[in-house]
Amino acid sequence: MDKLNQNWNLEVIYNSTNELHVYLHQLEEDLQVLARGINSFSTISIVDANKMKILLLDLGMNKGKLSQATSYITCLLAQNPLDEKATLLQGKVTKLSSQFEHTLTKAKNIIAQISPELWEVLIESPIVNDFKFILIEWRNAGNTSLTHNEQAMLSSLMTDGYHAWGQMYQTLMGNLKIELQIEGKKHTYSVGQALNLRAHPDEHIRKFAHESLEKEWAEHQQNFAKILNHLVGFRIQMNQLQGIEDALDEPLRKNRMKKKTLDAMWSAVSKHKQPFVSYLNHKAKMNHDGKMQAFNFWAPIASVGNKIHFDDAINLIVEHFSKFGPKLKAFAVNAFEDGWVEAENRPGKSSVAFCASFPMSAESRVFMTFDGTMKSVLTLVHELGHAFHNFAMTDISGLNREYPLSIAETASTFAEMIVLEAAMENATSIQEKISLLDEKFKRSVMNFMNIHSRFLFELKFYEERKKGLVAVHRINELMHEAIKEGYEDSVEEVSVYTWLWTPHFYITKAPFYNFPYTFGYLFSLCLFAKYKEMGTAFENAYIQLLRDSGKMSTEELVLKHLNEDITSEEFWEKGLKLCVQDVELFLQLTALN
Known part of the structure; x- marks a missing residue:
């Protein structure tokens, strides 16, 4: 690929913060309409599956609109934590998010209060079949000791209390x-x-x-x-x-x-x-x-050459992604050419690498600081994996796009493995293989x-x-x-x-945001073993797994796509044994070297 800009393009999302102001004003009106729609379900004597589906689609649409605005502001503050306009807008979006959560909570409570007889009719209707899992999840979680008013008050308090502390951390850091x-x-x-x-x-x-x-x-x-x-x-x-x-x-x-x-x-x-x-x-x-x-x-374990230039890193990623499958390659090329990546190594940026989803634009943005090391290449690949997961779910309805964090780390870790494995195969010296194995083990030790x-x-x-x-x-x-x-x-x-x-x-929306990384890492090892068996034919199956990730439990997802029981230690040991084999190879190579 030709020389690429290391700065992302946010202008195609919103031309300016003024355009975002207009967007948020319209979103506020949309949320009010949504709230009125929820109120029409306040007393249910007859369940209208068609009406319920429209409501669920509206909830998903507004969720996507909020995600769009939140991601944009997150990107602004990442590239410049001192952006005062973005900070003020963040407060506005946080307030709108609180209003949406209030409406969503009310919808969940309504689902929980449907009589058993009407519930059986609703949940078996083919009209809402696409939302069956999430409806059951809401109903099972609906048994709370809090009244609706208490839940509303709690949601309101979270804006200036709970979430504000999380934002304070980001600002200070x-x-x-x-x-x-x-x-x-x-x-x-x-x-x-x-x-x-x-x-x-x-x-x-x-x-x-x-x-x-x-x-x-x-x-x-x-x-x-x-x-x-x-x-x-x-x-x-x-x-x-x-x-x-x-x-x-x-x-x-x-x-x-x-x-x-x-x-x-x-x-x-x-x-x-x-x-x-x-x-x-x-x-x-x-x-x-x-x-x-x-x-x-x-630290790099061996000297295997000079720093990796950003353009060379991009070409390396595209080359290795192409060996996995044509869709992943085309996705990566599009992401780089359309300015999805902010990688410039400069002071004043946030320290946290991330991927932001823009569901209304069917795009993502990747933020990191590229310093020419293999570690930064893999960080870029990791975040692109998240973006590919977003891509796989492009036409999935809003409520079914919300996959669990454990699965969220699967695509990112899997992308790292593709690049590391391909780089190992292309290694021209023992020193290079040792260095790449070392990068693998750093991830194993981290997880x-x-x-x-x-x-x-x-x-x-x-x-x-x-x-x-x-x-x-x-x-x-x-x-x-x-x-x-x-x-x-x-x-x-x-x-x-x-x-x-x-x-x-x-991170206020994700307590214990640690074990999902280990889950995703080991799960990815099992997926990688399947890929080795199937070759490029695995790509479509992999995309289907990602598409399903918001519609079922992790246990059901793995059973459906891998026919494996993840409640058993034996499942996890399969992935661990692959890592142990690599350790043995590392010890052999370093002894020879």
Whole structure:
């Protein structure tokens, strides 16, 4: 492909913030019409399936319109966290989102209150068959101790309370500047740029960046501890109001997953950590360390050439995607040529890579900071995987586009595997293969150890927060204990401030946004094994799986498309064994080298 711009094109979404103002005004009127439509269902004596379908389609349409506006503002604030106009618009969209959630809650309550006789007639009607899963999900979740007025009040409070704390985190983190003195010159980095230095080939720079970040976290830890305490405190109170004691109840429901599935996954992971401990120990010895140092974890293991130019990275991605299937290749080419990607390495950007969906435009936008490392190439690929999932669901009705977070990480991780596997096959030297295997294992360690530690920390923090505010020193202790258990004490100098700079702890719409990554990673390994069996014929089956991801539970989805039982440890061990085989190859190659 020809030389491409590293900045995205947002103007095709909205020409200006003034155009967004007009859009939001119309959306506000649309939401009022929707609310009146919901009120017509307030007393149900006869269920009209046709009318119900229209209502569900309207809900999905307005959900898409809100997502469109939210994504646009998210993009504006990512490229410039100090954008005051975008910040004001964010408040407007948050208020409209609250109104929509209020209307949606009312719709769910109406579904829950339909008499058993009328419900049987409705749910078996072919007219609403496309919404059958979500209707049943709403009805099953409708048994809440909160009255409609209490739910409305709670939704309203979330705007200026709960969600505001999450937005405060984004603002504070986006405003942080890291000052580093490198090679006699003073440099100012955003958090994202400073974190990227963890993959710098010079160990002194990696260590210096690590220590500078630790100093920055220590200076601001009180403010971030306050935010985390209030976010989790709100969630706990919200759960208690609804009679929910288990902190995992909401994330499991949102992931459409059984507790048995989560337990089976973590049990399998815990039983198979030793090979990755061996990998970390071996890599530490290669660096002449007794134990892996955290600031060396992302370091390139071998010199395999110069930095990867952005254009070369794009060509590499397109080439490898083409080997998977023509639809994925065409999608990637379109995304790059139409300006879907913001990758410029510059200060003042947000530190968090993400993919934003624009359902009304049938487009996505990918945000990241490209620094020429294989790690940044894979970050770009990861976010493009999310965008491909959005693409696969282009013509799916709004309410059925909302897939669980566990499945959300499947397409992104699968895309990484395509590129890594193809790159391994094309490797021209042992050193290159070693380097690529190392990149693979970094992801394995992140999913099996780092994310496990996040999960363990969040569980422990919730328990302590129930007793009252948790002091900063205790938060750090909890993080340290979780890291020690998650990594099986195989890494030193891991930041006890991980709770502070990990944005997933502060995402208000997704508590426990950790285990979905591990789920998606292992699930992707199983899908990748299927792809190896079927070749390019797998692409259509893969797209169908993504299309179905908003219409059934994770257990049903895997059973339908893979004929596998994910509540058993045996399923997860299939994916883990593929990773273990790669560890064995790595140890062989490094011994030869």
